[in-house]
Amino acid sequence: MRRAEIDGAIGAQTYASLVTIAEAFEIPSPVETVEPFGRGLINDTFRVAAGGVRCVLQRINGTVFPDPFRILSNIQALDRQARRHPDLGFRVPALIPTRAGDAGLRAPDGNVWRLMTMIEDTVGLPRVEHPDQAREVGRLLGRFHTLLQSLPPEALGVTLPGFHDTPAYRARFFSVLARIEGARDNPKVETCVRFAIERQALARRISNARDRGEIPVRVTHGDPKLDNILFDRDSGRAIALIDLDTLQPGLIPHDIGDCLRSCCNRSGESAHGRTQVMFDLAVAEPILQAYAEQTRAWLNPEEIALIPEAIRLMPFELGLRFLTDHLEGDRYFKVVEPGENLRKAEIQFALVADIESKAQDIEIMVNRFFHSPT
Known part of the structure; x- marks a missing residue:
């Protein structure tokens, strides 16, 4: 990619300014190339090459994350926890310090940048195509949670306040719905609104269990979707969870539910047409089995009991967020065309409905894998 093309692709940052930012970190100088990298919707991400080293440069979105240095x-x-437990084989993209010895760089315009090592010889998967891949997803998430279950949640800061606070998302949805005149005139919006209203009690069940002290707050990833899992190119083993911005105190059922929401809807979040959306039990089964093998020794019974509820909750929560953002004029989630967030809400709600039709099968899986070793 030529420099002029890069300048056009990266918006406010010029190629020269990116080189200057990259060279403020402890990497060989001069920087050879900087190019846009990945498909993230929140941060600006670039691949940097310098002296035979490849790394990932990111501008942390300060509008979304109020304290980037907490991330x-x-x-x-x-990273420290992973180094203490090399037996788990979990790899973490390490932060490269600035030449001043800081974890990140605050640029003159106030933006915070970080540089991380690239985990080489890995690939991401657009979808789960084989049971072995599904087992790897479950095994990796289970090892990740096992790695962190001994880390006190108070040792980490909250990077995204209100994340996975479904009752708050529900309250915002109703507030926006009441404020926007004619919001329900669109028949597709009305269908989604009715779906959300009929299931609004779902929003509080897991948070209520937390408030009653039935499930503990632990350290969680926050966004363990398939896009954030890296597989070894040669062996096919899942070896890393990336996009660690939402690593913070949270609830294990949320992580499990979000992982299954992502992996078991093969049509993806942007599919066209509700009829294509389904929750694939053939993918869910090996994920749950492998996850249970890693975690059943320490998960408490209430966390296990809430897994089926979480599998239903997470697409409901995401659908509610997409619908709210559509009503507000697409302020949070980036869209390519008008109505995209409404379509995504329809997809997530269709996934909820399909999960409800398979609730008994999901319950049977959870009971079999978590309560009786296989």
Whole structure:
């Protein structure tokens, strides 16, 4: 990619300014190339090459994350924990310090940048195509949670306040719905609104269990979707969970439910047409089995009991967020065309409905894998 093309692809940052930022970190100088990298919707991400070293440069979105340096501190805590448990084979993209010895760089315009090692010889998967891949997803998430279950949640800061606070998302949805005149005139919006209203009690069940002290707050990833899992190119083993911005105190059922929401809907979040959306039990089964093998020794009974509820809750929560953002004029989630967030809400709600039709099968799986070793 030529420099002029890169300048056009990266918006406010020029190629020269990116080189200057990259060279502020402890990497060989001069920087050879900087190019846009990945498909993230929140941060600006670039691949940097310098002296035979390849790394990932990111501008942390300060509008979304109020304290970017808290994210960096949490990643360092995860890295230290992983180094203490090399037997788990979990790899963490390490932060490269600035030449001043800081975890990140605050640029003159106030933006915070980080540079991380690239985990080489890995690939991501657009979808789960084989049971072995599904087992790897479950095994990796289970090892990740096992790695962190001995880390006190108070050792990490909250990087995204209100994340996975489904009751708050529900309250915002109703507030926006009441405020926007004619919001329900669109028949597709009305269908989604009715779906959300009929299931609004779902929003509080897991948070209520937390508030009653039935399930503990632990350190969680926050966004363990398939896009954030890296597989070894040669062996096919899942070896890393990336995109660690939402690593913070949270609830294990949320992580499990979000992982299954992502992996078991093969049509993806942007599919066209509700009829294509389904929750694939053939993918869910090996994920749950492998996850249970890693975690059944320490998960408490209430966390296990809430897994089926979480599998239903997470697409409901995401659908509610997409619908709210559509009503507000697409302020949070980036869209390519008008109506995209509404379509995504329809997809997530269709996934909820399919999960409800398979609730008994999901319950049977959870009971079999978590309560009786296989």
